[in-house]
Amino acid sequence: MxxxxxxxxxxxxxxxxxxxxxxxxxxxxxxxxGVEVVIGRIADRSAHRKSAEGVPEDNLNxxxxxxxxxxxxxxxxxxxxxxxxxxxxxxxxxxxGKPVVTANKAVLAIHGEEIFSSAEEAGCxxxxxxxxxxxxxxxxxxxxAFAADRIESVAGILNGTCNYILTEMTEKGAEFxxxxxxAQELGYAxxxxxxxxxxxxxxxxxxxxxxxxxxxxxxxxxxxxxxxRGIDAIDISFARDLGFRVKLIAIARETEGRxxxxxxxxxxxxxxxxxxxxxxxxxxxxxGANAGPQAFIGQGAGSAATASAVVGDIVEIVRxxxxxxxxxxxxxxxxxxxxxxxxxxxxxxxVRTPYYIRFSALDRPGVLSRISGVFGNxxxxxxxxxxxxxxGRDDHVPLVIMTYEASEESMQNALGEILSxxxxxxxxxxxxxxxxxxxxx
Amino acid sequence: MxxxxxxxxxxxxxxxxxxxxxxxxxxxxxxxxGVEVVIGRIADRSAHRKSAEGVPEDNLNxxxxxxxxxxxxxxxxxxxxxxxxxxxxxxxxxxxGKPVVTANKAVLAIHGEEIFSSAEEAGCxxxxxxxxxxxxxxxxxxxxAFAADRIESVAGILNGTCNYILTEMTEKGAEFxxxxxxAQELGYAxxxxxxxxxxxxxxxxxxxxxxxxxxxxxxxxxxxxxxxRGIDAIDISFARDLGFRVKLIAIARETEGRxxxxxxxxxxxxxxxxxxxxxxxxxxxxxGANAGPQAFIGQGAGSAATASAVVGDIVEIVRxxxxxxxxxxxxxxxxxxxxxxxxxxxxxxxVRTPYYIRFSALDRPGVLSRISGVFGNxxxxxxxxxxxxxxGRDDHVPLVIMTYEASEESMQNALGEILSxxxxxxxxxxxxxxxxxxxxx
Numbered sequence: 001m002x003x004x005x006x007x008x009x010x011x012x013x014x015x016x017x018x019x020x021x022x023x024x025x026x027x028x029x030x031x032x033x034g035v036e037v038v039i040g041r042i043a044d045r046s047a048h049r050k051s052a053e054g055v056p057e058d059n060l061n062x063x064x065x066x067x068x069x070x071x072x073x074x075x076x077x078x079x080x081x082x083x084x085x086x087x088x089x090x091x092x093x094x095x096x097g098k099p100v101v102t103a104n105k106a107v108l109a110i111h112g113e114e115i116f117s118s119a120e121e122a123g124c125x126x127x128x129x130x131x132x133x134x135x136x137x138x139x140x141x142x143x144x145a146f147a148a149d150r151i152e153s154v155a156g157i158l159n160g161t162c163n164y165i166l167t168e169m170t171e172k173g174a175e176f177x178x179x180x181x182x183a184q185e186l187g188y189a190x191x192x193x194x195x196x197x198x199x200x201x202x203x204x205x206x207x208x209x210x211x212x213x214x215x216x217x218x219x220x221x222x223x224x225x226x227x228x229r230g231i232d233a234i235d236i237s238f239a240r241d242l243g244f245r246v247k248l249i250a251i252a253r254e255t256e257g258r259x260x261x262x263x264x265x266x267x268x269x270x271x272x273x274x275x276x277x278x279x280x281x282x283x284x285x286x287x288g289a290n291a292g293p294q295a296f297i298g299q300g301a302g303s304a305a306t307a308s309a310v311v312g313d314i315v316e317i318v319r320x321x322x323x324x325x326x327x328x329x330x331x332x333x334x335x336x337x338x339x340x341x342x343x344x345x346x347x348x349x350x351v352r353t354p355y356y357i358r359f360s361a362l363d364r365p366g367v368l369s370r371i372s373g374v375f376g377n378x379x380x381x382x383x384x385x386x387x388x389x390x391x392g393r394d395d396h397v398p399l400v401i402m403t404y405e406a407s408e409e410s411m412q413n414a415l416g417e418i419l420s421x422x423x424x425x426x427x428x429x430x431x432x433x434x435x436x437x438x439x440x441x
Numbered sequence: 442m443x444x445x446x447x448x449x450x451x452x453x454x455x456x457x458x459x460x461x462x463x464x465x466x467x468x469x470x471x472x473x474x475g476v477e478v479v480i481g482r483i484a485d486r487s488a489h490r491k492s493a494e495g496v497p498e499d500n501l502n503x504x505x506x507x508x509x510x511x512x513x514x515x516x517x518x519x520x521x522x523x524x525x526x527x528x529x530x531x532x533x534x535x536x537x538g539k540p541v542v543t544a545n546k547a548v549l550a551i552h553g554e555e556i557f558s559s560a561e562e563a564g565c566x567x568x569x570x571x572x573x574x575x576x577x578x579x580x581x582x583x584x585x586a587f588a589a590d591r592i593e594s595v596a597g598i599l600n601g602t603c604n605y606i607l608t609e610m611t612e613k614g615a616e617f618x619x620x621x622x623x624a625q626e627l628g629y630a631x632x633x634x635x636x637x638x639x640x641x642x643x644x645x646x647x648x649x650x651x652x653x654x655x656x657x658x659x660x661x662x663x664x665x666x667x668x669x670r671g672i673d674a675i676d677i678s679f680a681r682d683l684g685f686r687v688k689l690i691a692i693a694r695e696t697e698g699r700x701x702x703x704x705x706x707x708x709x710x711x712x713x714x715x716x717x718x719x720x721x722x723x724x725x726x727x728x729g730a731n732a733g734p735q736a737f738i739g740q741g742a743g744s745a746a747t748a749s750a751v752v753g754d755i756v757e758i759v760r761x762x763x764x765x766x767x768x769x770x771x772x773x774x775x776x777x778x779x780x781x782x783x784x785x786x787x788x789x790x791x792v793r794t795p796y797y798i799r800f801s802a803l804d805r806p807g808v809l810s811r812i813s814g815v816f817g818n819x820x821x822x823x824x825x826x827x828x829x830x831x832x833g834r835d836d837h838v839p840l841v842i843m844t845y846e847a848s849e850e851s852m853q854n855a856l857g858e859i860l861s862x863x864x865x866x867x868x869x870x871x872x873x874x875x876x877x878x879x880x881x882x
Binding site: 017021022024025028029030031032033034129135136137140141144145146147148149150215273276277278279281283288289290291292293294295296297298299302304305307308309311312314315316319330331334335336339340440 | 463466474577719730733743746749760
């Protein structure tokens with residue numbers, strides 16, 4: 001039986017999961033492929049402190065370049081994370097004609113164009129299912145299942161840390177800071193949580209998905225990105241009363257030849273498929289012009305789930321190697337290189353959504369009409385105004401407003417004017433409402 | 442640019458959708474493939490009454506064999522439905538070395554083994570994404586994304602007609618017969634609805650999914666199959682009070698080397714992902730040993746959604762034709778032919794699940810203890826007993842019982858004995874409870 005040797009870079013959480021899966025499912029893989037897939041060698045910076053079942057000690061070392069240049073290694077799995085070293089290793093592997101599988105969203109979001117074109121030049125398959133939404137096969141489905149469909153939008157809950165925190169805040173009525181602390185204690189959030197809670201991780205992932213869905217390079221810096229630090233428990237609670245859930249969403253859609261792509265907390269209708277997904281789970285909702293609305297739900301992280309995506313890619317590449325010497329039949333970025341075209345990203349000002357706003361205003365006659373008057377001046381229609389509770393003449397009460405669709409620019413202008421009113425206190429909350437009509441009932 | 446010619450058999454709902462999609466997305470497909478995909482010819486029994494955009498009148502006729510033997514046709518899309526003609530056409534296409542795409546679950550469920558081995562012999566790709574769950578890419582994901590994972594279970598809501606009827610019964614409290622009539626008026630149910638509402642359609646689909654997940658031929662007749670005719674509105678309502686939804690589920694799992702596969706109405710916990718899916722939507726939940734629980738939701742039928750799956754398969758096959766002359770890299774049935782092995786199907790008697798039972802019993806002291814005594818004799822543990830309402834000494838009241846896991850055999854024996862008690866009327870309801878622990882929160 002033909003033997004394919006995998007070289008693994010990085011024996012951390014994901015790397016160990018891959019070793020474990022390849023050992024455990026060896027027979028299943030053979031039944032599907034007729035090929036024996038073995039771990040050829042492993043490079044890890046702390047190799048001396050580690051071991052891997054079925055891998056001789058000599059084949060686990062710190063020699064990354066040795067692995068990348070080893071003619072006996074057929075496929076390289078880059079599982080070290082980070083951007084600079086990962087980029088260098090991936091490019092070297094491709095240059096050596098080795099197909100690459102990676103679980104690394106950062107390196108693809110930042111150096112994707114360089115990596116994609118190197119893969120094309122080398123004619124090597126590049127698998128990166130594990131880079132977005134862990135075990136959910138969204139990369140595969142955007143590259144293949146929806147290859148003949150125009151994607152109207154792709155939106156997801158792509159960061160498990162944020163989803164865990166928001167789910168806990170929703171269920172327990174707890175505030176952000178306390179919930180973050182618990183998440184850190186449970187290992188769901190890093191000691192330095194900025195990468196997750198400020199939306200950076202989600203922006204990397206939606207950049208990759210938008211690239212595949214629309215055939216466009218995506219400039220990370222241009223993605224309007226807002227995290228969840230500013231979310232108050234009270235707004236989650238008011239949102240709930242109104243029939244919504246607060247989620248960190250990442251969304252991309254093509255609109256009149258431009259790309260509306262962004263990451264921010266949003267209120268989603270409670271029947272929206274993304275509203276149903278709690279805790280550390282991930283979900284991606286795709287609307288195809290023909291396929292209609294679809295949702296994919298699963299584990300967005302974790303050793304085993306991520307490993308299953310990595311090994312799924314390996315299996316696919318093994319088929320290529322077996323059948324036609326590894327020549328890739330699929331463009332890495334879903335579109336043929338010369339038919340990709342850069343879509344301009346919509347500036348935040350131009351993005352239009354409905355809004356939820358909570359002011360703190362004096363409970364006096366005439367206040368409501370002054371506030372709604374300002375919205376009217378900026379041509380922003382109001383769907384609902386709710387004053388929460390009653391107060392004395394000089395006390396502030398929460399005033400919750402749901403608007404119809406408005407541009408960020410009009411909203412910021414209206415907001416500036418309203419906050420300068422003497423009856424409104426400077427504290428306020430603003431959330432976009434996302435309601436793409438996706439529902440499954 | 443290379444040109445690939447599709448031959449379409451059947452210009453009904455799906456066939457017209459495919460013509461429309463291929464015309465509409467021609468440019469997108471070229472940007473992804475670098476190949477022009479055109480409709481070469483169409484065979485339809487009522488060709489004289491039909492037309493297709495972009496297809497010359499002469500190329501739309503009733504000559505099925507002419508199309509199948511036409512050397513200019515590169516791929517055949519079988520969209521006529523039914524089993525005998527479809528089987529003949531598919532085999533003829535494969536014999537002629539043409540890759541085949543089909544949306545036909547019946548022909549695959551009944552003649553799958555013959556068709557799969559013909560495809561292997563011919564070395565031709567066989568696409569059948571559209572045969573199960575319409576636009577949801579579940580065939581692709583079982584064949585590819587989960588190729589390296591052991592599937593613990595695959596379960597789905599695979600029949601939109603049943604799901605529509607049960608959703609309506611749940612929301613409106615209406616009875617089955619009246620709801621079926623509305624479904625027929627709306628076109629969601631056929632004039633002869635047996636194929637859908639008796640679970641036959643769902644059994645065809647789960648047979649295909651089990652085949653892919655476990656590498657086993659599945660004998661349709663051996664699948665315990667029960668439809669939704671017997672469902673009473675009152676049980677849906679009681680189930681709801683208990684925190685469950687009633688759904689027609691199709692499920693397959695390997696258990697100790699045998700296949701537990703069945704189709705029946707079941708009570709699912711309301712947080713179960715399949716519970717969230719209403720109306721004509723379909724959903725498939727897959728639990729992978731490594732990938733963990735996943736759910737896929739989308740449109741299970743309809744011209745455009747089904748066409749998107751058909752054309753997705755066509756695009757994949759075009760890549761094969763472009764790169765290596767159509768030699769299939771993927772076994773049609775996911776496992777290599779000689780590594781498939783037939784799993785014996787668990788007999789209904791042996792299947793173990795928790796149960797919901799509703800009796801109609803006299804409201805007298807001692808009745809509860811007599812009934813629970815019988816369950817005790819058959820070693821069936823009871824989780825909940827609820828008497829619904831009070832009645833006079835000679836009146837019957839509903840008695841709702843939830844059991845722990847029990848075999849169908851014990852349950853039928855207990856049931857027989859209980860129904861022979863003089864305090865219990867012969868009318869009763871029995872529903873299995875499915876609770877595989879899949880939840881995404």
